[in-house]
Amino acid sequence: MTAIAPALVPLLVTLPLLGAAIxxxxxxxRRVQITVSVATLTVxxxxAATLLTVVDLGDQAIAVSVGGWPIPFGIVLYVDRLAxxxxxxxxxxxxxxxxxxVGQGAVDNDDDTPVSIFHPSYLILAAGIFNAFIAGxxxxxxxxxxxxxxxxxxxxxxxxTESRIRTGVVYIVVSLVSSILFLSAIAVIYGALGTVNIVQISQRMGDLDQDTQLVMHLLLLLAFAIKAAVFPLSFWLPDSYPTAPAPVTAVFAGLLTKVGVYAIIRTETExxxxxxxxxxxxxAAxxxxxxxxxxxxxxxxxxxxLSFTLVSHIGYMLFGLAIATPAAIGATIYxxxxxxxxxxxxxxxVGLVERRAGSTSILRVKGLMKAAPLIAVLYFIPAVNLGGLPPFSGFIGKFALFDAAAEEGDPLMIALIVAGVVTSLLTLYALMRAWNLSFWREEDDSAETEARISYLGDAPAAxxxxxxxxxxRIMTSATVGMVGLTVALTVFAGPLYDICARIGGALLEPVTIGQLEQEHEQSTGGDDKGEER
Known part of the structure; x- marks a missing residue:
């Protein structure tokens, strides 16, 4: 298994790209596209599971130089525990x-997600995500x-639609600004250090004075903070995500901002x-x-x-990075x-709620507890998890972050703990208020209840x-599977947290170029050893 692991690394990017082409x-x-997309992501x-097993049990990252170029001159794909x-x-x-x-498209005749466009774009998105995670x-x-x-x-x-084109334009303009900042930072770093390899940069960075390092640091941080939706650079997100089709919104909310957070983690620790x-x-947190x-x-x-709670919970990840201890980094990853x-x-x-009730406004949706009890459960479990109620994974992660901050005892960190507790309580309030109004409230509810929530009438999209x-059924089954996965994060919190703790310790021990070459030699069985020398 270890011998074939390096050959698997490039497939993380090439398979989705090949699937997109097909x-x-x-x-x-339609059926061919669905089969190709599902098969590609399943493989x-x-x-990914194989690579995680290899790098965790072997306690050794995998470095692959694309095209056979000697490290660090070629494109290096680097898979450690985090990646x-x-x-x-x-x-x-x-x-x-x-x-x-797939379920939504089958019933709606692909009005919202045209299958001929959706599947290639979705697989290209997947390739971009995977490439970002394993980039060396x-x-x-x-x-x-x-x-x-x-x-x-x-x-x-x-x-x-008009709203999607409008928000799409805002999204791409903001993303282009971030890309320009990122590319400018790369140019500055290459001009100063003569390399873009992350390991080489970390080794040579100490040769520069602190002011020059700070300029590079802030350029990269600013570019990644836009992508991660860190306040005040998060203004674009709440208006952009809700207008997209439900599957697109779900994958954007779950993954795209985390690619920005991942880049910040690499920047700050390496x-x-x-x-x-x-x-x-x-x-900022x-x-x-x-x-x-x-x-x-x-x-x-x-x-x-949910879009605003997405922004707020990015703050917890920044919080853990700012503590900058192995325990805090591990808690951040978890x-x-x-x-x-x-x-x-x-x-x-929420996508199921929209289909069942014909709206996602908590002023309009009523009585779903009786009409759709399964959807009520599917919303309730991840909602209390995100709110941080014990014993769920949200509570475990937040407690670990607060514990790491308390060990440092810095006054600003104590203030952040208080802010984190308040944020958790308000998150729970916002999500449970929505659940109460949408699921518990009866269709013939009193005018008094309507009066109490009338202040929300001026809110956007109310x-x-x-x-x-x-x-x-496949839409419900997919959601049930994801809810089961959220529960699994709690049931198997011990093993998962152990992996995250090992990641936290390793990230604060910078890799040298010699180690990178050694990892590459071990990955290739020493085939390139003479060439590299």
């Missing part, structure tokens, strides 16, 4: 959302972001470990948590509520995995409504 050629054959899931874990979780989420979209140099990471940008613009504008901006990260959750409380539409799964699940559940539609 799906595009088979544009008029990627298996490959393998995120690729595996992402592939599972992408597969579940794909199955959800900054330029390849940039390429992953650009693949994401192209595919996500197509997906966010599916259906070509490139600028000795040029920290931890105070800035703490302030607190602002992101509080402003995001206050935005959620003020919303009356379920997808907008919370990141938790949030990918739970946030995606909630958007899928009166939005669509037609009620049939819910295919």
């Amino acid at each position: 799906a595009l050629i088979a544009g008029r054959h 990627v899931c298996a490959i 393998a874990l995120l690729v595996m979780v992402s592939s599972v989420v992408l597969l579940a959302v794909l199955l959800f979209s 140099d900054l330029f390849n990471l940039y390429v992953g972001f650009e693949i994401l940008l192209v595919a996500s613009y197509v997906l966010i504008t599916l259906g070509s 490139l600028f470990l000795f040029n920290d901006v931890n105070v800035l990260l703490m302030v 607190m602002a992101t948590m509080i402003v995001g959750v206050l935005g959620a409380v003020a919303q009356a539409e379920l997808k907008r509520i 919370y990141m995995v938790h949030h990918i799964v739970v946030q995606t699940t909630l958007f899928l559940a 009166s939005v409504s669509t037609e009620r539609r049939v819910i295919p």
Whole structure:
């Protein structure tokens, strides 16, 4: 298994790209496209699980130089525990959302997600995500972001409605600004250090003065903060995500911002470990948590509520990074995995609500507890999980973050703990208020109740409504599977947290170029040893 692992690494990107090409050629054959897409992501899931097993049990990362170029001159694909874990979780989420979209397309005749366009774009999106996670140099990471940008613009504008085109334009403009900043940072780093390889950059960064490092640091951080939706650079997200089709919104919410968070993790732990901006990260984390959750409380539409909670919970991940201890980094990784799964699940559940009730406005939706008890459960479980109630994974992740901060005892960290508790309580309030109004409230509820929530009438999309539609069994099954996965994060929290703890310890021990070459030699069985020398 160890011997074949290096050969599997490039397949994480090439298989989705090949699948996208086949799906595009088979544009008029719906079943062929579905078969190719499902098979591709299923194989990627298996490959990712294999790679995670190999790198975790072997305690050795896998470095692959594409094209046989000696390290660090070629394109290096690097799979450590963090990359393998995120690729595996992402592939599972992408597969579940794909199955959800298949059911939606079968019933709606692909009005919202035209199958001939959706499947190739979806697989290209997957390739971009996987490429970003396993990139061993900054330029390849940039390429992953650009693949994401192209595919996500197509997906966010599916259906070509006025609102989707408008939000799509905002999304692409903001993304292009982020890309320009990222590319500028790469140019500055290459000009100063003569390399874009992440390991080489980390080794040579100490040769530069602190002010030069700080300029590079802030350029990269600014570019990634836009992609991760860190306040005040998160203004674009709540208006962009809710307008897209339900499957697209779910996968965007679960994964796209996490690619930005992943890039920040790599930047903070590998490139600028000795040029920290931890105070800035703490302030940004607190602002992101509080402003995001206050935005959620003020919303009356379920997808907008979830979009604002998505922003607020990015703050928890920044919080863990700012603490900058192995325990805190491990807790951040665990919370990141938790949030990918739970946030995606909630958007899928809201997609079911929209089809059953013909609206996602909590002012319009009533009586779903009796009309659709299964949907009520499918929303409730991930909602209380995201709110951080014990014993769910949300509570475990937040408690671990708070414990790591309390050990440091810094006054600003204590303030962040308080902000994190308040954010968690307000998240629970916003999600449970929505559940109470949409599921518990009866169709013939009193005028008094209506008066109590009338203040939400001016909230964006408060009166939005669509037609009620049939819910295919595969959509419900995909959502049930995702809810089961959220529960599994709690049931198997011990083994998962152990992996995350090992990731936290390894990230704060920078890899040298010698280690990278050794990992590459071990991955290839020493075939390139003479060439590299």
